[in-house]
Amino acid sequence: MSPREASPPLIRTRVADAADPPVAARMAEVRGVVQGVGFRPFVWRLAARYGLAGWVRNRDGVVEILAEGPEASLEAFGWALVQEAPSLATVEEVRWAPRPTGFLAGFVVEQSLEATEPGSSGLPLVTPAPPTCSARLRELLHPPDRRYRYPFINCTECGPRFTIIEALPYDRVRTSMRAFPMCADCAREYEDPTDRRFHAEPVACPMCGPHLTLRDSPGWGPHPGDPIVEAAEMLRQGAIVAVKGLGGFHLACDATNEAAVARLRHRKTRPDKPFAVMVASPAWAGEFFDPSPDELRALSSWRAPIVLMPDRGLLASSVAPGHKRQGAMLPSTPLHHLLVREADRPLVMTSGNRSDEPICVTDDDAPALWNRRCLPRPRPGDRRSLRRLGGHGAGRHLPRGSKGSKLRPGRTASP
Numbered sequence: 001m002s003p004r005e006a007s008p009p010l011i012r013t014r015v016a017d018a019a020d021p022p023v024a025a026r027m028a029e030v031r032g033v034v035q036g037v038g039f040r041p042f043v044w045r046l047a048a049r050y051g052l053a054g055w056v057r058n059r060d061g062v063v064e065i066l067a068e069g070p071e072a073s074l075e076a077f078g079w080a081l082v083q084e085a086p087s088l089a090t091v092e093e094v095r096w097a098p099r100p101t102g103f104l105a106g107f108v109v110e111q112s113l114e115a116t117e118p119g120s121s122g123l124p125l126v127t128p129a130p131p132t133c134s135a136r137l138r139e140l141l142h143p144p145d146r147r148y149r150y151p152f153i154n155c156t157e158c159g160p161r162f163t164i165i166e167a168l169p170y171d172r173v174r175t176s177m178r179a180f181p182m183c184a185d186c187a188r189e190y191e192d193p194t195d196r197r198f199h200a201e202p203v204a205c206p207m208c209g210p211h212l213t214l215r216d217s218p219g220w221g222p223h224p225g226d227p228i229v230e231a232a233e234m235l236r237q238g239a240i241v242a243v244k245g246l247g248g249f250h251l252a253c254d255a256t257n258e259a260a261v262a263r264l265r266h267r268k269t270r271p272d273k274p275f276a277v278m279v280a281s282p283a284w285a286g287e288f289f290d291p292s293p294d295e296l297r298a299l300s301s302w303r304a305p306i307v308l309m310p311d312r313g314l315l316a317s318s319v320a321p322g323h324k325r326q327g328a329m330l331p332s333t334p335l336h337h338l339l340v341r342e343a344d345r346p347l348v349m350t351s352g353n354r355s356d357e358p359i360c361v362t363d364d365d366a367p368a369l370w371n372r373r374c375l376p377r378p379r380p381g382d383r384r385s386l387r388r389l390g391g392h393g394a395g396r397h398l399p400r401g402s403k404g405s406k407l408r409p410g411r412t413a414s415p
């Protein structure tokens, strides 16, 4: 149920009289998809708007709020909590209970309570990794930005969630990002309630966060040069590159190169099942495909789905032999955005496995399976996997389009 369809929180308002205390206090327990979606910063901003004191914190799978202020402000706050919830959130229930006023000063984001294993509460946890949002994409491609071309850029509205969580509640100390202490600039953004990175748990930058490595045979040692530039050049030359994303390895090749796509089919033992093709933008989609306006809109949805559309005959025939429509998708992570743009052509992007085998998630598996060039994207937070190939793998993962997960995305935002 979307926040706009949800029942409004029950707040009983009574007529004030002179004997009433000047303020009231209430505790709210918010259930739904409310962690990892920027909910606490949102609550903080609402509290500031209505001049309320109190705190907000994650507890297990729910968000708890103590708010104190004039009755009318509390009521407006309660409505806005549901009506204006962040686009990735799904508020399913808000339970209110009166509390004695504590003459609190200010509104703070408190330490979370009760670290537990993900899923132990049976509650919806957090959203899967939302694709790079448009604001972060602008930073990624904007040379003066301090995160220009930084493949681990994220904010409260996009970036990894489930793949980095080791326990709930969702806080940096319980994610693999705790291995990367924030630099002063990132810490300032993380602590600034007006910033889109306020309590964005995986916040990082080139100064303090993880980095990419490109590994290549023989020996799988680090390849010199900029990993994105070098990998893109390999792709243009017809290589198959294994890209470690949030859900394990994907295999990429030039979707316009018939020999490369045919070799990928052979290696995957996948003779004719269509491959999906990644394009950098809707404009690219219009160049290589002939999409309807609806198909273009679907392509740009925040879920970054694979959309079937007729192609213009510019792709290798092995991409989808015998099919009139082919699967197109936009990049879902900053790394994919950078790679497809640098390669300057659409890329086949398929799971890193042989047909009917599980996706390859560890650095150890990839070379053995494919014996081809390998661009490990470490699990953010796992510096060791950068240093020695064969360290920890991606662990828990949620590949694009995975079905049957307990995790639920929030409502669909407008493209």
Ligand SMILES: [Zn+2]
Pocket (backbone or CB within 6 Å): 132, 133, 134, 135, 136, 154, 155, 156, 157, 158, 159
């Ligand atoms: Zn974002």
Ligand SMILES: [Zn+2]
Pocket (backbone or CB within 6 Å): 182, 183, 184, 185, 186, 187, 204, 205, 206, 207, 208, 209
């Ligand atoms: Zn930093």
